[in-house]
Amino acid sequence: MSASVDAIAAPEPRAAVRTTATIRVGLVGCGAFARFSMARYRALPGVTIQAVADIDPAAAQRAAAELEAGVLAPEALLVAPDIDLVYIATPPATHFHQARLAIEAGKHVLVEKPLATTVADAETLAVLAEREGRCCVANLVERYNPLADAVRDVIRSNLLGDLVHGLFVNDAADEGLGPGHWFWNRSVSGGIFVEHGVHFFDLVASWLGHGEVVAAARSVRPPRPGCGNGGPTAVEEQVMCTCRYAPSGAASRTVDPACGDGNGHAGVLFHFEHGFHQPSRMDRQEMRLVFERGELRLFDWVPTHGELRALLDDAAVAATADLLPAASVRRVDRYEGDARHVRGRFRGFDASGLVEITFTVGKDKLGIYGDVVRDLAADQIAWIRDPAHRRRLTEAESVASVAMACAADRMALAAG
Ligand SMILES: NC(=O)c1ccc[n+]([C@@H]2O[C@H](COP(=O)([O-])OP(=O)(O)OC[C@H]3O[C@@H](n4cnc5c(N)ncnc54)[C@H](O)[C@@H]3O)[C@@H](O)[C@H]2O)c1
Known part of the structure; x- marks a missing residue:
């Protein structure tokens, strides 16, 4: 049930927090992802896993044994006096209610994505x-992936010129998502934009700031009778949306209003596609950022490596390579004389050649996944210990990702 944001009184000064003591973590929802995360949280200095809870007693017992923690009933864990931080890793529709109870009991909360399945609920939690x-x-x-930082730096450097548009295509596996899985039940998951898309709305917002959804659509898998529980029901399997972000780069920020017909919109269009329909061995993702002078691509849904291909002068090649981890430069073509002069978007620039730069964080997907899960928790715990610590992710950004997802979902449903 949603609570009105107005019903919550204006903020008061932040309560004192324990600054040096061990942070005692309680887990609610001992499923697949929680067990992955908890193994990383447990390795953080000054953190102990106090108790776990699940509506499935066997799941709770298994996690408790793995984590050497106690077992409590979910409602008891959310308010237990000896827990400082509750990690909620239940299916999305339960996040709001559980997070609210925990905050009201004085706990800090790390909620699995999405923060909530409606904007009103997400805002209520933030307030x-x-x-x-x-x-x-x-x-x-x-946003905790080192490649996210590198891409942000490339965009801000303007070395490749302005960002023109972006594209993220996520052809994800559904092999582990049987017909009875809560993922397909929109009243539990919130739909693909809300359950999954929030990750990428947040990543792109960390590069480009606030965006707005301008178009969206979805497709459903027709009923497949005879394939088990839930199979006879049609399920949403593919969603797409296009969002607009503020222009990137100095040149676009100084657009002469006398140019153009005045009826269009300046800004960067970013297209997101998420589908869950592939065998696990074909699971694949690609992010493409197209700039005036070339393009940058990232691979995997937690990106592990990327490629950049651009027309640059020698100084820009060196400066771009400096921004990318473990960069390896290959000169594809070299230009001399007039061939150095290149034009695009009514502008000219010089390029000494066409280069390809590959880069990597030097770990496989699970290795980086573990790192980003650990680093997000460490960042939030640093803030819990010291309110002056500047977090990379705040409540406002968590709400913003739900707002984008819900706007896209509404538009996709309206499109039929
Ligand atoms: N951040 C990420 O990269 C990432 C990755 C995967 C999943 N997730 C999120 O993690 C959450 C859980 O996903 P999962 O794949 O682990 O699901 P899961 O189905 O494997 O696990 C969910 C667990 O919660 C328990 N549960 C359900 N309702 C409960 C309740 N009311 N109280 C207590 N326990 C309850 C279930 O019994 C189950 O053990 C989802 O929100 C999902 O979106 C996040």
């Missing part, structure tokens, strides 16, 4: 967390 001086962010790990 409540601020009033109580507590943490309540969603586990939006993408």
Whole structure:
């Protein structure tokens, strides 16, 4: 049930928090992802896993044995006096209610994505967390990837010129998502934009700031009778949306209003596609950022490596390579004399050649996934210990990702 944001009183000064003591973590929802995350949290200095809870007693017992923690009933864990931070890793529709109970009991909360399945609920949690001086962010790990920092630096450097548009295509596996899985039930998951798309709305927002959804659509898999529980029901399997972000780059920020017909919109269009329909061995993702002088691509849904191909002068090649981890430069073509002069978007620039730069964080997907899960928790715990610590992800950004997802979902449903 949603609570009105107005019903929550204005924020008061943040309550004092324990600065040096061990942070005692309680887990609610001992499923597949929680067990992956908890193994990383457990390795953080000054953190102990106090108790776990699940509506499935066998799941709770298994996690408790793995984590050497106690077992409590979910409602008891959310308010237990000896827990400082609750990690909520249940299916999305339960996040709001559980997070609210925990914050009201004085806990900090790390909520699995999405923060909530409606904007009103997400906003309510953020307001409540601020009033109580507590943490309540969603586990939006993408912005903690070193490649996310590198891409942000490339965009801000303007070395490739302005960003013109972006594209993220996520052809994800559904092999582990049988017909009875909660993922397909929109009243539990919130739909693909909300359950999954929030990660990428947040990642792109970390590069380009606030965006707006301008178009969206979805497709459903027709009923497949005879394939088991849930199979006879049609399920949403593919969603797409296009969003607009503020222009990137100095040149676009100084657009002469006398240019153009005045009827268009300046800004960067970014297209997101998420589908869950592939065998696990064909699971694949690609992010493409197209700039005036070339393009940058990232691979995997937690990106592990990327490629950049651009027309650059020698100084820009060196400066770009400096921004990318473990960069390896290959000169594809070299230009001399007049061939050095290149034009695009009514502008000219010089390029000494066409280069390809590959880069990598030097770990496989699971290795980086573990790192970003750990780093997000460490960042939030640093803030819990010291409110002056500047977090990379806040409640406001967690809410913003839900707002984008819900706007896209509404538009996709309206499109039929
Ligand atoms: N941040 C990420 O990269 C990432 C990756 C995968 C999943 N997730 C998120 O993690 C959450 C869980 O996903 P999962 O794949 O682990 O699901 P899962 O189905 O494997 O696990 C969910 C667990 O919660 C338990 N549960 C359900 N309702 C409960 C309740 N009311 N109280 C207590 N326990 C309850 C279930 O019994 C189950 O053990 C989802 O929100 C999902 O979107 C995040």
